Amino acid sequence: MDTLGAELVEADAGVVSIRLPFNRSHSQQDGYVHAGIISTIADSACGYAALTLLPESKEVLSIEFKINLLAPAKGEAFVARAEVVRQGRTISVCRAEVDARDGGTETLIATMTATIFAVDKKG
Numbered sequence: 001m002d003t004l005g006a007e008l009v010e011a012d013a014g015v016v017s018i019r020l021p022f023n024r025s026h027s028q029q030d031g032y033v034h035a036g037i038i039s040t041i042a043d044s045a046c047g048y049a050a051l052t053l054l055p056e057s058k059e060v061l062s063i064e065f066k067i068n069l070l071a072p073a074k075g076e077a078f079v080a081r082a083e084v085v086r087q088g089r090t091i092s093v094c095r096a097e098v099d100a101r102d103g104g105t106e107t108l109i110a111t112m113t114a115t116i117f118a119v120d121k122k123g
Contacts (some may be wrong), residue, residue, distance in 0.1 A: 001018065003039075003045060004020060004023075004026070004037065004040065005020065005021060005023055006015075006018050006020040006041055006044070006063055007019050007023075008048070009013075009079070009098055010081070011048065011052060012043070013052050013053060014052055014053050014083055014084040014087070015046070015049055015050055015052070015081070015082070015083045015084075016045045016046075016049040016052065016079040016081075016082050017045065017079055017080065017081040017082075018044055018045045018048075018079070018080045018123055019040045019077055019078070019079045020033075020037070020041050020077060020078045020079075020080075021076065022054050022076050022077060022078075022102075023073060023122075028054055030072075031074070032072040032073045033073035033074070033078060035067075035069055035073070037073075038067075038069070038073050038078065038080075038098055038108075038109065038110050039065075039067050039112070040082065041049070041078065041080040041098065042065075042067060042080045042082065042110060042114075043062055043065055043096075043112065043114060044080070044094040044100050045080040045082035045096050046062070046065070046079065046082040046095075046096050046112060046114035046116060047060045047061075047062055047075070047083070047094075047114070048060075048083050049082040049083055049094050049096075049115055050084055050087070050094055050116040050118070052084075053084060053092070054089045054110035054118050056121075057120060058118045058119065058120065058121065059118075059119055059120075059121050060092075060116050060117065060118055060119070061112055061116070061117045061119055062115070062116055062117075063091075063112065063115050063116070063117045064114065064115040065114035066112065066113050067110055067111070067112045068111045068112075069109065069110050070108055070109055070110055070111065071100070071107055071109045072109070073098075073109050073110075075100035075101050075102035075107070076100045076101055076102050076103070077099035077100075077108060077111070078088060078098055078099065078100055078101070078113075079098065079099050079101060080096050080097070080098045081096060081097055081098075081099075082094050082095065082096035082114075083095060083096075089118075090117060090118045091116070091117060091118075091121070092097045092113060092115070092116040092118070093112050093113070093114070093116075094112075094113070094114045094115075094116055095111070095112065095114070096111065096112040096114070097110070097112075098110040098111075098112075099109050103114040
């Protein structure tokens with residue numbers, strides 16, 4: 001997330017939000033933030049949401065996700081908010097919504113459903 005300039009803005013049990021300010025280097029040819037960048041913050045929010053419910057001996061890997069891109073990603077900032085839908089011993093299902101924020105306006109631009117796998121930390 002450091003590479004993208006994203007920051008963690010909320011972290012509670014089973015819920016995480018990540019904020020990404022607009023950066024022209026994230027844009028595709030029409031000036032909208034690239035779908036891969038929006039997918040990245042949604043995926044990371046889902047993974048971290050699952051991680052908040054696991055013991056410290058675990059870390060997470062995404063094993064599947066589906067993203068619906070609902071509107072062009074344009075705005076001053078983008079916020080991915082994820083929550084755990086169901087937490088299992090090794091598999092969690094999460095959902096995320098990504099909002100574009102521009103001035104006082106918020107627009108839902110993407111939704112994600114993700115499957116997250118808990119693994120033992122290395123070392």
